[in-house]
Amino acid sequence: MSKDTALAKFLLIIPFLILFNPTAAAESLYTYCSNDTSNYTLNTPFEENLKLLLQALPSNTSLSGFYNTSIGETPNDKIYGQALCRGDVNAAVCESCIVKASQEILKNCKSKDAIIWRDLCQVRYSFQSFFSMQVYTGKYPDWDAQEKSISNPDQFNQILKYLLSNLSTEAAFNPSRRMFATGEVKFSAKQTIYGLVQCTRDISTGDCKICLDSASGDLDACCFGKQGGIILSRNCDMRFEMYTFYNASSSNLLPNPTSQVQELTTTQKGELVSCEELPFMDLDTIITATDNFSDSNKLGQGGFGSVYKGILPDGKEIAAKRLSRKTWQGLEEFKNEIILISKLQHKNLVRLLGCGIKGDEKLLIYEFMPNRSLDMFIFNSEGQAQLDWKTRYNIICGIGRGLVYLHEDSRLKIIHRDLKPSNVLLDHEMVVKISDFGMARILSETQNAADTKRVIGTYGYMAPEYAMAGQFSVKSDVFSFGVIVLEIISGKRSSGFYFTEHAETLLAYAWHLWNEGKELEFVDPLLMETCSTEQVVKCIHVGLLCVQEDPSDRPTMSSVVVLLGDETIALPQPKQPAFSVGRIVPIDKSSTADPSLNLITISVLHPR
Incomplete structure (x- = not known):
């Protein structure tokens, strides 16, 4: 036969x-x-x-x-x-x-x-159109190399997933790669793992990553402990071997993740997390620097971990973010922050100095900000008194410049997705440092927006299209920026504000005063003696343009920076802001919790 x-x-x-x-x-x-x-x-x-x-x-x-x-x-x-x-x-x-x-x-x-x-x-x-539609249908047929078993399969699988995870990110989000990447990583002194991933170019970068992540999730079923394997789907494929099977000129040599100075950990989905993107910092050194994470050194509590002040042996001050051991979502944010912020450098972005991983202990080490965060100043009377108009204006412009870098000037197009005063840090000279990139997302150069089924954010700062439909873009960050601008000028918190007579939101209140020609009534009274009336009115105007309901009506951040710095440009009349019909949100004044973390009354949302 x-x-x-x-x-x-x-x-x-x-x-x-x-x-x-x-x-x-x-x-x-x-x-x-x-x-x-x-x-x-x-x-x-x-x-x-x-x-x-x-x-x-x-x-x-x-x-x-x-x-x-x-x-x-x-x-x-x-x-x-x-x-x-x-x-x-x-x-x-x-x-x-x-x-x-x-x-x-x-x-x-x-x-x-x-x-x-x-x-x-x-x-x-x-016979049916399938263009631009990602459907994962992973299959893993028999493979010659699968007959050969590998020694120490658990360690091999961790290193293999590390390799393929890096290649998947590179293929999906590096435009020059055209959704294809190859690379290699050392398994032992004499053995190297070679990997290849690819997507069809009709799907989005996000769908490419989803497809490859799905394929990676099939690795155990496909090829656990084997020296080679291949996973195929309609829109992506993934292959690895213990020999070079591709054109070596297309390959990336990744750092060896088995180095003694770097410990590895995996997410619940089996994804490898390591510090290969950053300098490794010894855990014992950080424990000593923070006095074993004592409460007296605690700077704040985030959704997925605490931040502590520390002093290194050379006298340098640091801020150590310690991941909570109780949440896998925090581990996803930890991994995301390593991937993103290690690639970013700008005066108005916080600098990530290194990371440390040992067993269940996972730390991110940042430069220390002696003035902590913006919310510590603008939402209490003592802090407000320290911020004259010049300082507040510089903070507004600093946030704007940082966002322009994220959206347009960095090699990646990054949407922060959780911009709020507590994520705007201030150094000893009150220079803005945008922080917390755990929920940030990358868009391709040609991609204007993306969708997510899992909306995470903070009440009062999320754009309506993101809060209601999971759609995010650079205009989502513009909305958050506009809210912060209005909070800085008024000294009032958006999520806790309501105007008793009409139950208006802070945004609607500012808009109505603007339309009535009473915009100066919106300004923090502490500023009236030090502010430039023309400058503060322009900032209110720009803030209202940023919080308009339709994303297409909002300016880009580069336009915002130009508008703030040029007094000769005529601005359009702002349209009605989003969430202009408020609901009264009672604040428990006896609570020490951040009132910006109010629960959102939409079942699909997961506020921090």
């Missing part, structure tokens, strides 16, 4: 299964012919369109390594096709692979929905 005959019978016996031919070496073949749809009829317009589509794929895909197209006029005859070449192959190899894949899928599949993977490319077609 020939191999083709055996393969055909196997397909009939086990539908939906991805097949692997282990004798195909570098041309390893995987084919999926859907049984969810009926087969197409031979000698029909559908078949003719399929042939035309497959003929068009090789040359077009070879131009950039990826190609989407559709052929057909009527719904019954229209067909959608997609081809992707591995990111490390040249145009000639790409075209040759797509030719072979197209021939094989036409020969072996008669269904209206099919996909074929080869070692260097994949081809997919369907």
